[in-house]
Amino acid sequence: MKEIVLDTETTGLSVREGHRIVEIGCIEINDLIPSKKRFHCYLNPERKVSEKALEVHGYTDEFLSTQKKFSEIVDEFLNFIENKRLVIHNAEFDLSHLNNELALLGKKKLNSENVVDTLVLARNKFPGSPTSLDALCKRYRVDNSKRKQHTALIDCDLLAKVYINLLDQKEPMLNFKNEDNEKTIINSNKINRYYKKVIKPTEEELMLHKKYLKNSLKKNFFN
Numbered sequence: 001m002k003e004i005v006l007d008t009e010t011t012g013l014s015v016r017e018g019h020r021i022v023e024i025g026c027i028e029i030n031d032l033i034p035s036k037k038r039f040h041c042y043l044n045p046e047r048k049v050s051e052k053a054l055e056v057h058g059y060t061d062e063f064l065s066t067q068k069k070f071s072e073i074v075d076e077f078l079n080f081i082e083n084k085r086l087v088i089h090n091a092e093f094d095l096s097h098l099n100n101e102l103a104l105l106g107k108k109k110l111n112s113e114n115v116v117d118t119l120v121l122a123r124n125k126f127p128g129s130p131t132s133l134d135a136l137c138k139r140y141r142v143d144n145s146k147r148k149q150h151t152a153l154i155d156c157d158l159l160a161k162v163y164i165n166l167l168d169q170k171e172p173m174l175n176f177k178n179e180d181n182e183k184t185i186i187n188s189n190k191i192n193r194y195y196k197k198v199i200k201p202t203e204e205e206l207m208l209h210k211k212y213l214k215n216s217l218k219k220n221f222f223n
Helices: 051-057 070-081 091-104 118-125 133-139 152-168 203-217
Strands: 002-010 021-030 033-042 085-088 115-117 173-175 183-187 193-197
Touching (some): 002 051, 002 070, 002 091, 021 051, 021 070, 033 070, 033 152, 070 091, 085 091, 085 152, 115 118, 133 152
Parallel strands (some): 002 085
Antiparallel strands (some): 002 021, 021 033, 173 183, 183 193
């Protein structure tokens, strides 16, 4: 399955206050393996960046004023993510800004049903623990030393690694339906599977094991 790990940077927190997107980053992963396909752009938000946002990403008004507007890249962006599930950390924030930009152009909003929110995954998996991207990088030993400031592509790269770890750490489901019991399917998710052969002990091995247990139990280890 093809998925898109997505992140945005903005002029501020709330679309209600007129804040706009200043950067979009996307990395495609195919069956949880990052491909070479990426989408990235800086955007002219047509308004000033708030002081708090400037501290987060460092994109100045002067720099952003020379970039393309969302209307100029929207078709390319939508084509890149078309028919692919989106993977976003704190999806509510990014979707609200993306859908605001789309609404301003009279375009259809993105469907939240086709989105995986890694913040929700992490909170369900580690209730009560820190679930920021930095905290998850620390938990999974993902090197985030390049994240001096928040930039969309760097955050996408880190999130892709965190997302894969979040899925891989799920409890495996064992399937013992094989009649000959020669293979056990260990399925960590619907995509990735590997097969482990069950080796049955021989009669001689069973006899030696019983003999070993019998001799071991004769000793009283509690005296």
